[in-house]
Amino acid sequence: MKHSVVSGAPKSRFVPMAWGAGALASVVMVLGVNGTLSSWTQAVINNDTNDTKSTVAVALEELSGATSCVDSATVAGNVATCSGINKYGDTVLDPDGTNTHSETVTMKNTGTAAGDLTVSADSCAATLTNGDPVSASMCGSATVKVTCGATPTTVFNTGTLDAFDTAGDKVVTNLDPAETINCTFLVTLPTNAPAQYSDQIASQPITWTLVAS
CATH class of the missing domain: 1.20.5 (Single alpha-helices involved in coiled-coils or other helix-helix interfaces)
Incomplete structure (x- = not known):
């Protein structure tokens, strides 16, 4: 038990x-x-590639010797004022001596799209070298001729500075990206110019325009 x-x-x-x-x-x-x-309680997907793009555009540069002028991306319309390149040379013309001056500039498309290049002139103004007004302006007497390209093509045939203004936009060429073209301005004071055109300064703004094509 x-x-x-x-x-x-x-x-x-x-x-x-x-x-x-x-x-x-x-x-x-x-x-x-x-x-x-x-x-x-959660699921995660990471998107690591999200892109947006800007369109192609034209951009313009003017060169003369060591001087370069470019349009400005910080200004609406990509507009630049170039005072450092004088197409008429700021030279003294003498109908009894050296009555012509030639100036060559290079235009370059620095953008990413092809564009049509034109050139135009604004009104010409003449004053005496002392700043006084003139009775007869050399803008109606001095002439200019514009030729462009390796085999020179006439863009503006010989005409007065006043006529260059009224001619409006003159077609130069179509420029591909990175392409350049040389343009020459030949300014002449006729050998028979009367003395009333003496001791003057003629000034004329010139505008280059490149429009995407």
């Missing part, structure tokens, strides 16, 4: 301990799964 009581007591205590260990393992397993599921 003592033998059966002693052997039964340890067995009855062991069973509850075994069930308790199993329940603990289940709790740990459930908590572990729930912790993993919490990272499935």
